[in-house]
Amino acid sequence: MNRPIRNLAIACLVMFLALMINATYLQYWQAGSLTSLTKHPDNVRVADAAFDEPRGAILVDGRAIAQSIKSSDRYKFLRTYPDGAEYAHITGYFTRTLGLGGIESGENSVLTGDDPSLFVNKVIDLLGNAAPQGGNVTLTINANAQKAAFDGLRALGPRVQGAVVAIEPATGRILAMVSSPSFSPNQLAGHDFTTAKSNYDRLLADPLGPLNNRAIEQTLPPGSTFKLITAAAALSHGYTPNSMVLGGSSLKLPLTTKYLTNENHNSCGPAKITLTRALDVSCNVAFGSIGLKLGAQVLANQAAAFGFGRNDYFHDLDDQLTRLSASEFGTNVDQPGAALSAIGQLNVRATPLQMAMVAAGIANNGEVMQPYLVDEIRSSDLDVIKQIPSKVLTAHAISAAVARELTQMMVSVVQQGTATTAQIPGVQVAGKTGTAQSAPSRPPYAWFVSFAPAESAQVAVAVLIQDANVDRNQISGSGLAAPIAKAVMRAVLKK
Amino acid sequence: MSRAGRTPTTKRAPGAGPLMELVHRRRRGAELYLLVLSLVVGVGAYAAVGLGVNGQVPADLVKHGAWLAALVVAAHVTIRYKAEYADPVVLPIVSALNGLGLAMIHRIDLAPTGHPVGSNFAASQLVWMTLGVLGFITVLTSLRDHRRLQSFTYTAGLAAIVLLLLPLLPGIGKTVNGARIWIHLGPMSFQPGEIAKVLLVIAFAGYLVLHRDALALAGRRVLFVDLPRGRDLGPILAMWLVSLGILVFQNDLGSSLMFFGLFLVMLYVSTERPGWLVVGGVLFAVGAYAGYVTTAHVQARVHGWLDPFGKDSPSYQLVQAMYGMAWGGLTGRGLGQGSPQTTPISWSDFILPSLGEELGLTGVIAIILLYALLVERGLRTALICRDNFGKLVAAGLATVFALQVFVVVGGVTRLIPLTGLTTPFLSQGGSSLVANWVIVALLLRVSDAARRPPPEFSDQPADMDSTQVVMMR
DSSP, rough: OOHHHHHHHHHHHHHHHHHHHHHHIIIIITHHTTTTTOOOOOHHHHHHHHHHHOOOOOOETEEEEEEEEEEEEEEEEEEEEEGGGHHHHHHHHHHHSSSBBBHHTTTTTHHHHHHHHGHHHHHHHHHTTOOOOEEEEEEEOOOOHHHHHHHHHHHTTTTOOEEEEEEOOTTTTTEEEEESSOOOOOHHHHHHHHHHHEEEEHHHHOTOTTSSSTTTTTOOOOOGGGGHHHHHHHHHOOOOOOOOEESEEEEEEETOOOOEEEEGGOOOOEEEEEEHHHTTTOOHHHHOOOOOOHHHHHHHHHHTTTTTTTTOOTTTTTOSOOOOOOOOOSSOOOOOHHHHHHTOEEEEEEEOHHHHHHHHHHHHHEEEOOOOEEEEETTTTTTEEEEEEOOOOETTTTTTHHHHHHHHHHHHHHSTTTGGGOOBBBBBBBBEEEEEEOOSSSSSSEEEEESSSSSSSSSSEEEEEEEEESSSGGGOOOIHHHHHHHHHHHHHHOO | EEEEEEESOOOOOOOGGGGGGSSEEHHHHHHHHHHHHHHHHHHHHHHHHHHHSSSSOOOOOOHHHHHHHHHHHHHHHHHHHOTTSSSTTHHHHHHHHHHHHHHHHHHHHSSSSSTTTTTTHHHHHHHHHHHHHHHHHHHHHSSSOOOGGGGHHHHHHHHHHHHHHHHGSSTTTEEETTTEEEEEEEEEEEOOHHHHHHHHHHHHHHHHHHHHEEEEEEEEEEEEEEEEEEGGGGGHHHHHHHHHHHHHHHHHHHOOOOOHHHHHHHHHHHHHHHHHHHHHHHHHHHHHHHHHHOOOHHHHHHHHHHOOOSTTOHHHHHHHHHHHHHHHHTTTTTHHHHHHSGGGTTTTTTHHHHHHHHHHHHHHHHHHHHHHHHHHHHHHHHHSSHHHHHHHHHHOOOOOOOHHHHHHHHHHTTOOOOOOOOOOOSOOOOOHHHHHHHHHHHHHHHHHHHSSOOOOOSSSOOSSGGOOOOOOO
């Protein structure tokens, strides 16, 4: 019987080896991922430990918008968000069992101090026997612009559905990002976990989705603001600002019996108008006919050059609930569909961030920069460890010449077109309104995109008002959205 | 360790195999030295738990340490007088594991949450350990020759079956955590399956030692392997049905796996026919598939194993255990400084992840190595044992430990689907602890017989144990 016993011994050896290898895998190789709060937010051991350690701050213009303060209850530190709802979608939240959101999630390793870039500081802390400190994160946000955007939306009521994004055109730095309705991250980060959980459940159950970051997560028809892309495609394909295009009050759509009309069935004026005039009055007939001439593919390519179809250029706020949605032009667009798509209807969908990038690209001589939110990684002593560089998304979405022409046309829109409400004394503002039809039963969406100063722009803004609980006929890009954009631009320009 | 256990001397018994050429030394001094080390581990861990949780050594450290030492020394003295040639490494291993288990159970007792409030599992575990050591002493004192057990083959088998059926009886049977494997008699409750596994080893060994020749007859040859004859399949089919019955009626996947695996291994060892492994493997696969298809219990375990982090995954416990072990990392949080109580049943089935959290990978590997060493000593005993019944008993008992450790440790570390079994000597639980001490006593009894020098075939009468010496010329 000894041979089988020896074989049995070998089998036992294999079994015990398997146990040891598996334990090593679990406690060594897999340990990093299992103890990462961003990957496994329900690991309460890590969360408990994190509640007992000083976590780095998130800074805007040198001031903390998320910070850990000393606490004397069950845990040593309490995470607080001094500006609450204003920065909620940017800071995200730091909770024990409900996961992390926003920058708290995206920059978790820096804030805890575990990031490789903070390794040297951690070693120094350990050698000096000091408690390890988390690193700090500085954002690209301009506090004044953020406040203007938040106040602007808030003025329409706390339950208004909308979003504002402001970008520095030359760099892609995000200067403001607000989504409404918002929430208070303080209600989730408290140490009373039962209350935090019920607050969280309430936010999740809210039909308006306060946890959603409408600036990046939600795509909606951009309406007339998409005419900027149609105009860019036209200017790149032989049109000039003075080209005569179809005016009038309706356009017969090929292959159908339907007519494309203007907003409120108005007429754009004479049967032929200039391209500049068409943009001034946001003439559906004119841009529909341009769409028919250029064809869907040219429009789709132009949209893609500004970033449509992609969701890989912005990851700073990726968390368990939030992901950048790709804006879409739509596929298999037929001939009449090209006319509808050219005015931002049919299947065209865009995020406010995407529309801000369109404005920023035009403002930046046709070069579209990758938007980003994290400016610097700093040590606990606020020494700059890493400065995030700006990156180009598309070098030539349009040529510099086309960008100049389009800018002039947008200036004209603000000076004598639909967007006079966005004028700032002493500054040339370029802009475009949009009022997108979703369904006959639902109120239209009000859009406004702009940048200023027209020459050498410092800020490009997109504003979306999805539902403001106002009369249907009062909803317009110029009436609701443009004043907010104007306030944000003034905050950046200090005018 | 194994080399130190025997000393190559020149005494040779004519006609003996290579393993019988040497005479084993008693090595009781080495055992005592190792026991002191094991007590340092157990009592040291107990003190560290108090320091870690409360910042001071436990008030009852001396009492606890003295009791633990007294039990271990009692076991050691019993071996000295009743089984002086027994393997010297087994008792220290068991003592270290038991001491470590007590410390961890005490640690969970001290945890503020996640535990029945006010319970003192460590104290009751120490009582159970006392009973276990009493059982150990009783076995070694009353059973002077393991071969006497062979005459209880069918009694043991019948008793095992009765014990396995007891929990199904209304009135005394009780379902705990989904498995109907407990019986309650007044204030006492225990898992008869734990005792049954000892009886089954004896029954299997007694049965197989008689029938191994018939069972070893070759039938059809398929792919280099002689399959058994069809008419010999009766016993394995019967055992297969019993195992399936345990799974279906008691919802006890772990015991079901262990009993069938135990029988299969002993069948293979006794017949030396790999063909039985093929037959057993096929039966296992069929049974496992049938179990998976028919019982939601098994399905839940498999799903929880494949996708523990899934949204609707039923494996909260497994996930918490994995989090704990990952949180422990290489060196652990330190005794008393983790949160093992976060994992449900952290003091029993999931005690290894608790130890992994606080002692780290280092501690887990050390514990697994202790088990590996224990199994190795058991198999070595089987190897050197002179009688077939003893070989089978020792191999069977070693297999019980090996399978049980593999199934439970593999389960809680997500190597295999989770099945409920206790971790030998570590887990809180009386029946398991007592049964395992009895197993160790039986193993040492066989080991004593195996390592004891054979009767001298020499000119000179031996100066010791001379009553048994047979003069050959």
